Amino acid sequence: MDILIIGGFLxxxxxxxxxxxIRGLVDDGKTCAIIENEIGEVGIDDAIIEEAGLQVTPLxxxxxxxxxxxxxxxxxDKIEEEVGPDWVIVEMTGLALMDSIRDTFERYGKADxxxxxxxxxxxxxxxxxxxxxxxxxxxxxxxxxxxxxxxTDIAAPTEDTYRVxxxxxxxxxxxxxxxxSKQPDALWMLLMRNLEERKRGC
Amino acid sequence: MNANERDNHxxxxxxGPGCKCGCNEPGAEDIIQDALIVSxxxxxxxxxxxxxxxxREAAFGKIAAIAEAxxxxxxxxxxxxxxxxxxxxxxxxxxxxxDSPDITLQEGWEGERAIExxxxxxxxxxxxxxxxxxxxxxxxxxxxx
Numbered sequence: 001m002d003i004l005i006i007g008g009f010l011x012x013x014x015x016x017x018x019x020x021x022i023r024g025l026v027d028d029g030k031t032c033a034i035i036e037n038e039i040g041e042v043g044i045d046d047a048i049i050e051e052a053g054l055q056v057t058p059l060x061x062x063x064x065x066x067x068x069x070x071x072x073x074x075x076x077d078k079i080e081e082e083v084g085p086d087w088v089i090v091e092m093t094g095l096a097l098m099d100s101i102r103d104t105f106e107r108y109g110k111a112d113x114x115x116x117x118x119x120x121x122x123x124x125x126x127x128x129x130x131x132x133x134x135x136x137x138x139x140x141x142x143x144x145x146x147x148x149x150x151x152t153d154i155a156a157p158t159e160d161t162y163r164v165x166x167x168x169x170x171x172x173x174x175x176x177x178x179x180x181s182k183q184p185d186a187l188w189m190l191l192m193r194n195l196e197e198r199k200r201g202c
Numbered sequence: 203m204n205a206n207e208r209d210n211h212x213x214x215x216x217x218g219p220g221c222k223c224g225c226n227e228p229g230a231e232d233i234i235q236d237a238l239i240v241s242x243x244x245x246x247x248x249x250x251x252x253x254x255x256x257x258r259e260a261a262f263g264k265i266a267a268i269a270e271a272x273x274x275x276x277x278x279x280x281x282x283x284x285x286x287x288x289x290x291x292x293x294x295x296x297x298x299x300x301d302s303p304d305i306t307l308q309e310g311w312e313g314e315r316a317i318e319x320x321x322x323x324x325x326x327x328x329x330x331x332x333x334x335x336x337x338x339x340x341x342x343x344x345x346x347x
Binding site: 010011012094095097122124125127128132133135136138139154 | 237281327
């Protein structure tokens with residue numbers, strides 16, 4: 001079973017991309033389970049995903065890396081035992097720190113688990129991500145295998161964008177998203193390509 | 203140990219409230235700990251009944267105004283989301299930039315349907331303007347049952 005952990009700052013587009021990814025994954029003949037980790041007691045993201053006809057196990061109460069690390073790993077173990085999907089996709093809260101998530105899995109997860117980390121960077125707020133929010137943003141990209149640049153229709157990436165990201169995450173594969181690449185099949189194939197590139201780069 | 207070495211020497215026991223090495227600066231966890239987080243589910247009565255589209259536009263307009271109140275240079279340093287659930291269907295708004303809210307209507311949304319009540323779920327997180335009285339703003343904007 002492969003586990004994909006999707007992180008990225010609040011509002012970076014994770015839920016929209018998750019919806020598209022899972023459609024592409026299913027079109028590719030794979031099965032998946034989704035875990036939504038949302039801060040707060042009202043489930044808005046899972047209501048949006050459920051509308052797509054999928055069962056969601058919500059994890060409320062705070063950032064998984066802070067409070068409920070145990071629950072996340074237990075939930076994944078339970079899903080593996082009871083459902084046995086090809087993929088588990090975990091959409092993290094927008095305040096989760098990718099480096100902490102990786103540590104949690106490395107310490108408490110199964111030794112043979114295949115973990116992949118994807119961070120979504122919102123270019124429309126780039127100035128703020130690398131400015132006022134840099135303390136958080138840095139730790140959201142540093143642990144990522146793949147970084148996707150989102151909302152490129154609002155703000156295009158520059159050479160400086162790549163330079164900054166490569167400094168923060170030198171091993172990560174960086175890809176730009178546009179409307180075409182966000183379509184389900186294209187997005188899933190992009191993820192597969194990027195993860196393969198990352199694996200070859202190790 | 204010479205003067206430079208003394209200045210640069212930072213054994214653990216030298217750190218303290220006045221230390222200037224950066225050990226007192228907030229880290230990611232501190233910034234997150236201080237975040238403004240508001241998560242509410244509000245049952246909103248509508249009397250007299252109104253078309254769903256009109257209610258949606260009014261409700262999302264109020265949510266957008268709250269987002270603007272906490273934004274920095276037009277950007278929400280966090281996320282403001284709201285979901286309307288009513289007999290006409292579901293509609294959601296997602297705001298990270300004040301100038302480009304993202305509104306999604308569930309397939310089959312019946313904009314003309316007369317609605318007497320709706321459930322509004324609001325999730326607001328911000329790492330800036332953390333003292334903003336968002337709960338009071340919501341109560342004023344959506345007097346509820």
